[in-house]
Amino acid sequence: MKTEQEKEQTIIMSGNYAAAWGAKCSKVKVVSAYPITPQTTVVEKLSxxxxxxxxxxxxxxVESEHSVMAALVGSSMTGARSFSATSGQGLLYMTEMLHWVSSSRLPIVTTIASRGIAPPWNIWADYTDILSIRDCGWIIQFASTHQEIFDSILMAYKIAENSEINLPYFIVYGGFIQSHTSKPVRIPPQKLIDDFLPQPPKDGWGHINLDPDKPITHGNLVMPEQEYLDFRFLMQDAMIKSKETIKKTINGFNTKFGRNYNGLVEEYCCEDADVVVIAYGALAEQNKIAVDQMRAKGCKAGSLKLRYIRPFPTEELLELFNGKVEVIGVVDRGTAFGNPTGGPISTEVMSLLFRAKRKVKALPCIWGIGGRNVTVDDQVGLYEKLLRIKNKNEYPTDETCQHGTVWMGLKIGV
Amino acid sequence: MVSLKELIKQESTKPELFLAGSSACAGCSSVLALRWALKALGKRTVIVSPACCANVYIGLWPKTSPAVPYINMAFAAGASAAAGVVAGYEALGKKDINVLTWAGDGGTVDIGIQALSGAIERNTNFIYACYDNEGYMNTGTQRSSSTPKYTVTTTTPLGKHMHKKDVAQIIAAHDIPYVATCLATDPVDVYNTFMEAKAVHGPKYIHILSPCAPGWRFDVSDTVKMGNLAVESGFFLLWKQVDGRMEIKGKSLKALDKEKRVPVKDYFKPQGRFRKLTEEQISEMQDWVDRRCDRMARRLQSEADL
Known part of the structure; x- marks a missing residue:
């Protein structure tokens, strides 16, 4: 008979519980968290x-999210594997410490059950929280299934603790629609997990270890002509290098646990597609159904899911642009007011178009804001807009299209 | 309790844990207190220091004075980051390391009070020391909630309107096992206070009055004198509360006696920061000091009666 340690179990659980299980199976040593909807059940389960x-x-x-991340800076500096989970306002409140973590190069993993930013109060899926802090030096991965939330935590520690990388890691999923719905999650035998993700070295991370026998001072004031600039470059360098580590880790995980995760992006019917929607999160997963429906009508539609936005999948996107695609729809579930498209990721994706070897047309889109429902029909509608651009060079002019961006479901025009 | 003579004899042969060559201002009492605190705590100590003068006086990168691990920390995070260090060590089974937060008054009484209160409520096993130079001295003498009433700072050019927040009493209200005030300019007091704190399990809070020559505007050779006057005038009371029991320290005992109390104007006079006080304001401040000393005396009496 197999022992608990050797058995695989399948448990029906919420997305939040999948995150708590991921932390448990990663054998984290320190957890610090503060309750916030819709993340709360992660920290309840961990308690x-x-x-x-x-x-x-x-x-x-702790008594606040600022203290959450400060506490994890302290715990991680002792070499303890450290974990937290938050959402929306909580993530924004810890912003200062997020930079402290990444600039200290600490391999902390945090899950985000994303929600809209107040006011007005909004607790439903909307990635504006994570998108607002996308440049603070954390790896950012979207998980679009419950299984992916669990599995990603194991991979996240492996990637973050790699001494070539040493960057913190966010795993992001949508509030409620992912955090509070239940699905079966396969929990592999703990022995297999331990084999994939051993405990960190006893003497801490290579670059920092609070050991009175080997005292160091961390973070002293640096003058402009000294190495501050170089420290910052090394963070960008680690981000770029993490692409290979991410791919290798995913491959290793797939082999060991019999999964089928892609790298920085996941393509669906993109090889011969002339219209492709680029999106992230669970709605990008749902978008595959819209592709199937378009394909059934004879349209060459494809869908590209951004699994990571930090590091950014530059090479993968250029490969798409240099292939057969004629029109892309680039979708944000979040806002960046005043930037060229109003959506942070559509702006970044479209900025790569000038590096493509051929002309690709683009339509930026914002969907699902504040948890607004997006149906497969809505997604089919977006493909139809892309087809009109492809066939007739007609960009949408209805009231949902404002300043060149489609705001799906917009009720007030300007 | 060790005496000055014994302390000098005992410490003269031990290696320094705060090395010479720091970038502290001339006459800095905070750096003096840190040096003597470290003598009490010893080599197996980790310091977490939120934004404050210490972040600068330990030295500019790549130079550093502390010979123990020292983390520069965000302004609001002195207590919470230290709590994380404690949690990490506990989780990894390392039990013999003192974790010290070394913070200024801004990082304690203003931006850091929430994290401090939280860490104490959670019974974090650490020492939180606030060296109180009564203002944001590192950024150029702005007022903090620890700045005394009528003090001229760069953000209260006509003098501050409110009294100093008594954060040590706020901390004492947390039912903390050890809370004490001490005087940065008295190494024996600093040493003995940290020795006592070190022996207690759970949260310890030490509030250290740290005269600051550039911020208080007195001559750099007068730092020790200012510390002594603060105590002799009763403006700053030295006390400790161990397991809920309040005790006054020897040096402050005299100040509780109105006859022996040095007039507060003698403390104010050498300091440029009090230069705008009118006679009326000085007498108001004298009343404030007298009332505080009386309140402390009554409290001590009521505890003695228990």
């Missing part, structure tokens, strides 16, 4: 794991 001694970790129940 249960710790108090029932199913997880041998120190849980710091």
């Amino acid at each position: 249960e794991f710790v108090d029932n001694k199913e997880l041998d970790a120190n849980y710091i129940r």
